[in-house]
Amino acid sequence: MNELDTYPPRYGSASLADILPSALAVLGVPGNPDVLGLTDGPLAGARRVAVLLVDGLGHRLLDQAAAVAPTLAEFTSGRLGSLRPLTAGFPSTTPVSLVTLGTGMPPGAHGVVGFTLNIPETERVLNHIRWDGDPDPMLWQPLETRFQRAAADGVAVSVVSRPDYDGSGLTTSAFRGASYRGASGPDELASGMRAALAEGERSFVYGYLPDVDANGHYFGVDSPQWRGAVTEADRLITMLADGLPADTALIVTADHGMIDVPADGRVDVAAHPEMRQGVRLIAGEPRVRYVHVQAGAAGDVRDTWRAVLGERALVMTREEAVDTGWFGPVLPANAERLGDVIAVCVGREVIINVPEADMESTGVLRAYHGSITAAEMEIPLLTLRGNVTPTG
Template identity: 45%
Template sequence: MIARRWDARGVTAPLLPEYGRRSLAEVLPALLAAIGVPGPPPALTVPPARAAALLLVDGLGSELLRRHAADAPFLASLPDAGPVTSGFPSSTSIGLTSLGTGVPPGAHGMLGLSLLAGGELLDTLRWTVQGGRTDLRERLVPEEVQPVPTLLERAAAGGVAVSVVTLGEFDGSGLTRAALRGGRFLGTYALGDLAAGVLGAVAGPGTQLCYGYHRDLDAMGHLHGPGSLPWRLQLAQVDRLVELVADRLPPDVVLVVTGDHGMVAVDRKYDADTDPVLSDGVAQLSGDPRARHVHVRPGAVEDVLATWRAVLGDGAWVVPAEQAVADGWFGPVVAPQARDRIGDVVVAARGGTAVIRSRVERFISRMPGQHGSLTADEQLVPLLLAARRPTG
């Protein structure tokens, strides 16, 4: 089980990711071991199988699933080998890269929805200038921004038939190339061809590995709030999707369902683009509304640290970069390239707090559902094991 901690005042401490033991980085190594791909002993255990399918449901947090189990009876009935932790920041581009590479964020260097790299503020989901439309795939080559080889590449090199089943618009995208390169890409448009694509990818014969991705639960949480009626109805659709796939699985295939992060509703927003107190001494701000890297002007670190702590109060954990690194927020090792992307001050939101950017991140700043921080609601994701149910 994931350990909960409290500080000396009895206040909940950050839920630090359990890198190397129970995090997203340990999921694919377990699946590769299950289908017989040689490698180090995995930290997690998945039953042996001829083929394996991994379905990642964006925004499927363990705590949310537990609270709304009535809306997802099939998912709630599955054996859960989790929960596992997302990683920090607990956001999609970071989680998918940890999943795809098998290493923590400090090793792969994808450290925020927006990332300061090569002098550009990179939107790591769209691979564009943050707040703009300029495609950066030529100036910031995805395989160089994230150079760690993927586990899909390793599996394919070992003779495994690897498939990536996700939205067609992601074909050749910066994030796909950075996090999930190495598999045959199968583009989807709706739940039907997602289910069919996953099933077709593991139909056999031979050793096969399929990664499938569903986006819409996360979208409903962002737009309407986690636990809202639209979110719950979408969860019911996800539940039916998994049941349909599980009922049609070949008997020698294992299906694993997980998420990349959970989500919280935010009700206290601080606007770093319009608040002169928060912007004083700040050279650049990257990351996510719930997990910010504050890049500070020369000589201003102590002042900015004190100011952000005073303004955010108990709404965030605000620490200098050295403490975040030493405490293992990004993993046991932080590569030099990754260290340059960490802010001088690192902010992880608590409660319903969000640090928005109303000018640079107009769309996401308006959203009532957010994620990225070190709370249980954001960090914990399930690891559900499904197989075809016996008939008769």
């Protein structure tokens, strides 16, 4: 399969949404189906499970990563643990993925269906990364998290991540029910996750490393800066894997992959004023735009966007997008958060210069993600059981 081929989510069989239910099934937590087969497979009998999410380390990037990451190379060669591909949810972007992971549910169910979303019946656009708690995350994302289920069953549940993420709307939506340990950098993450794993008779720990994604965005995939971030991620994986106790298992995954976008792959909305005709506001992100239109304008806006974008994007109405199944089953209240018209970039293009939704650097990044291509959607599932020492 080509990296730009369409690669739909595999909810219920091999997706990001299936990791926590399957891992918690290993720990005996009720109401968690093990569709990944971890209970009778690589995690059989484990009493302690750690999940490390390396932001941006898509499955299609592992070969490039292995060149500067000895422990990842051991996984990709089959000499250490096990490795198989899963899919992210759609859109393949961090806030969507983190809530998909934490709830164990597809985006259409939990409602965090984009990097930025129009808050229905308002002119506001919510940026989930800069979410200070308004709207109330308990109302915006009301589903129970898998962390809450595990804690209710007596599992010691922890999140280890950057201190400034503690208490954010996104953290509350994705990880409520877990105790929070602030940690910056691989060394603090490793020590924090190891300490949390030792708690209680059963423990579940989630750790998050953002640096591979950040360096990919700003400098490009396989740039020296990206390679440096991958090397540090590999060092963290090595510290977690080295001397892993016999009753403990480590899972390493990602929230999405990413692709480089050339300078001539940027569709500037400001350079195409017709793209604003009949439009109330635009949300989403550069690879997946949600276009909210004025009353009765959906058909005209769809046709205009199709004319401008051509084969560079799939341009659909909300109903057509929901019917793809890419979001999973979409609750009616969550469907309102999607655009009336949705544009999904399928080549090496992005749609930029949307001031109501974009952050300051959005248009000048080197690499992007969010769309439905294999390069963005395919993520790794690496599993390792205790008492195996990596050679890296």
